[in-house]
Amino acid sequence: MQDFPLDQILCGECIETMRSLPDASIDCIFADPPYNLQLRGELRRPDETVVDGVDDAWDKFADYATYDNFTREWLAEARRLLTKDGTIWVIGSYHNVFRLGAIMQDLGFWILNDIVWRKANPMPNFRGRRFTNAHETLIWAARGPESKYRFNYQAMKALNDDMQMRSDWYLPLCTGNERLRNAHGLKLHPTQKPESLLHRVLIASTVVDDIVLDPFSGSGTTAAMAKRLGRRFIGIERHPDYIEAARARVEAETRLSDDQLAITPAKRELPRIPFGSFVEQGALPAGTELFDRQRRLSATVMPDGSLVSGSHRGSIHKMGAILTNAPSCNGWTFWYFERQGEVLQIDILRTEQAQTPLRNVG
Amino acid sequence: MQDFPLDQILCGECIETMRSLPDASIDCIFADPPYNLQLRGELRRPDETVVDGVDDAWDKFADYATYDNFTREWLAEARRLLTKDGTIWVIGSYHNVFRLGAIMQDLGFWILNDIVWRKANPMPNFRGRRFTNAHETLIWAARGPESKYRFNYQAMKALNDDMQMRSDWYLPLCTGNERLRNAHGLKLHPTQKPESLLHRVLIASTVVDDIVLDPFSGSGTTAAMAKRLGRRFIGIERHPDYIEAARARVEAETRLSDDQLAITPAKRELPRIPFGSFVEQGALPAGTELFDRQRRLSATVMPDGSLVSGSHRGSIHKMGAILTNAPSCNGWTFWYFERQGEVLQIDILRTEQAQTPLRNVG
DNA sequence: CTGCTCTATGAATCGATGC
DNA sequence: CGCATCGATTCATAGAGCA
Structure with missing residues (x-):
């Protein structure tokens, strides 16, 4: 495993690049896959091409099938990469999360929780035709039902005023200075996730020096937070702009000291x-x-x-x-x-x- | 449609009974199907008392494929029964909701929102092995992408102090006097839904005299709230005990007056x-x-x-x-x-x- | 009636280790 | 692998019971 690409953002297609990594080498995966369904009245395939002329049910099914195939492929690779006791987090909205979850179950993942990220400041529904879409869903799953997965129960409890952490998390969107911007001052990435979200994910389900993979690295939030929290990381991303920004972002990040990284230990570990x-x-x-x-x-x-x-x-x-x-x-x-x-x-x-x-x- | 069974709880299997109803005859469906929980052993609280879990035969399925076939069948019937502009609500947990949502999309339903019912008083995670499972998910969908579905935007806004109603709802469980009990004082039905949940669902997506179908009627919450709110209802249930209790419950319910039922465009407040x-x-x-x-x-x-x-x-x-x-x-x-x-x-x-x-x- | 304590319970996929 | 042993673990409510 001498060429194992630790603490890097790899440039390449998600599935292909994952194939280059060895079995059972990753402790935890965080994935924010493309949603790309039924946006703005047009359907997009995972490769960004627009599906034209779809208003009958057959075409729609065909498009779901395309998305499903892509999803099944990358999730199968993800499962191969996970250690026996590893866990995976996948985030999505109602456009894609049901397909993600069903395919994860079909592949043998064992769902531990579905987590609701309640957005403190969601975009209102401008036309008043639906409820304000004020949350996204994370699926947290072990590699299989027999996994002895890691859950830092006491740390989560401490984060929540000494009460059990619930499955609904109230966190703000990524805005202001935290949001990466391009030379024109526009947001670099359309769906940059807040650092607080990754902080909670990593503290809950990993320990120091665990290896964390993000197959859709984007603006590099997972990598940056992994570095800050003393975890090792591998990112995969295909857009050069995002890779460049993410690498700079990680570079600027500082690892906390060991003292600062200590979390409330579980009693069974004392x-x-x-x-x-x-x-x-x-x-x-x-x-x-x-x-x-x-x-x-x-x-x-x-x-x-x-x-x-x-x-x-x-x-x-x-x-x-x-x-x-x-x-x-x-x-x-x-x-x-x-x-x-x-x-x-x-x-x-x-x-x-x-x-x-x-x-x-x- | 002279034999259309309005304001009744029908005794029978869900799919078979739905087949006896005519196309496009239902304005809104609320469905609380089996969750396929897959519970393994007994669970005890820290004080050694035993948790009364769902171990009824109706919640057991041989495998995912069996559950999917059942789900596809009843959802296909549900779609046939809906009017062109009708909507459906389906509630589930992470055990089944991803399969529900994916199959709904495959059948041509058009998801409008996923709604998170945040439980005010969920059961804790007694072993400290996961996050407290503190919510359930409702999928709200139109019959298809072209449906001109009903959404009482102003009523929802009024219900939320004149701010847009969000996709996360905070409501208590059904407990205390509201919970139906058998002769031994034990809960009649393991999963009775709170009236407040159905109140919000019906006020959001139906109008007076709309016909509401509940294919898994259970303790009759949907029927009771439909009657109270001046909607027509059809329930389907196969367990005689539940039917008997639900009929008595509906009988005891009083319809509000027309004045009390008129929902309004409300104005501002904070x-x-x-x-x-x-x-x-x-x-x-x-x-x-x-x-x-x-x-x-x-x-x-x-x-x-x-x-x-x-x-x-x-x-x-x-x-x-x-x-x-x-x-x-x-x-x-x-x-x-x-x-x-x-x-x-x-x-x-x-x-x-x-x-x-x-x-x-x- | 009041205020307090005690008890019951809810759609739950709820160990780890050593012999 | 099976089995015995060690020992970690709960929050919001409703209602009963009691002083």
Whole structure:
């Protein structure tokens, strides 16, 4: 893989260029494919040619078929490039998103969420004939149903005032200084995506040094945000104007420092501390009584870190499950103990330990 | 058309029963087809209670192809039944909505909007493995690109405090007293839709006496709201329990008077929470009498959130101004209503709401 | 009646690791 | 691969119950 084109915007056709990359080499894909259907009363094929004289149903179907074939081809390549546990984001509007989603399912992708980007400042509907088209849809999918995909749950929660991030995101359009412009001061690219959108996508589904591919790179928002957030990137784009602007944009971008890149870690990724170590260290000596929140159940701590209650003996988890007749139980949050007259959840021991330098484990 | 089954819930299979109806006989269709959820195991909340998921036989399909065939068949029938200028609403989630949309396009439907129903109180993601699935999608489509479809633009604008109604709608789930229950106090139907959703759909895309078809009638929300709003309806349902409950529900429903049903071109006004959203959600239902502090003036609430008094019609602000001969008026503090024998300023609705933010924007 | 706490529940594709 | 074990994880509402 010595010639793997990392941190570059490649010039070429999307499908052809993807074919030059090896299997299972990409951690995450963000794709903003052409919509190009039924705009301004004329239909366009993905290659930008105009479909003429289409007002019967057959021609329309023929045109959908052309779009579908193109879509199936690039999505199949995308799936080949993804690692086993990789995920893909595809953005679209009602013109094309239903075709995208159906083809993704047919190819074996496993949809995880559909995300609604609610635009803070959408263009109004000037003729008053429809609802203001105030959103676009992102499809987030794993390579397949068995993928152990990455989702930085705690980071998303932190981004949303410590509440679960929902599937509807309220973000402004890309305007003002963020919008790339040509020499005439006109917008360089018709559909430049806001950096905030890519920020959330990358923070949610990738980690530092992951490789991110954008097969329709355009103005380079994905590449720029990947660089800023310490991810590696590959962009594919065929228009020289866009490539030139995107390369300059990436060049001007600065990678944040490692400190700045740290996100709220998932608890399951923190070092595991066995309950027994607190018994060993005397924080919770053998013989201590534990009880549940309502103080209806109790158990005694044994020297090996197991609990005993009546004729039952087992781990903090197993004993919680047995005594409540539940299939499973998180003992850390189920059991309480008393310290200096205060009733405390045993999970507090792990929290306290994480803050003190005294660490024999992990 | 003498045997045309108006204002009835028909018992039968969806496709077969639709075949018995004549071409071009329906003005508007609302369809809530099976979602093909593909749930695998049991899901528990963090407190170990079990989530009552959708495990009914009607939602199980062998594979995508089977689901697609079913979808293509009923949608083809739906298109045959629609008048030339008729429109259809189809609701779904990411499990099925992409297949619905693509097949609709293939059949010749012309998508007008995709509407996002943002749920005010969705079920959280209990395992922290995805974004909270906090919305469902409605596809609104005309029979074809040449349809001169109906869109009550001014009514929608009036419902949204005189700003264009956007494609993202924020509405609560169907819970509490609105939810139909069986003899055991359990929910009768696993997916009963809120009345506020159908209220907005019908006010947006139909007029009084239009014929509305719901091929998956279920608990009868479409039929009930059609009756209340003076539309004619046909429901199709195959489960006897649902039919029985829906018929009783429709029977108990009252049609609003013609005065209350006239929707209007409204004028201007601004603020944060649209007055109309309280009408939609039933906090201040259409037909409610409002009056001023001294109870000298009064006006009636219309389904689109406007007020009518004598020959005057307008927003809560405009009507306050007109009736007092003032240049302007803050309708929120001018109008009062009665609730459980208590006289309350309508502004209290916003105060109550502030604790549970209900807005279409922001 | 009031105000507070407690409980129930909603269209849900909802583990990871080690033996 | 199967199986056992560890242990991570929830938000908005409505309504009941209680003081």
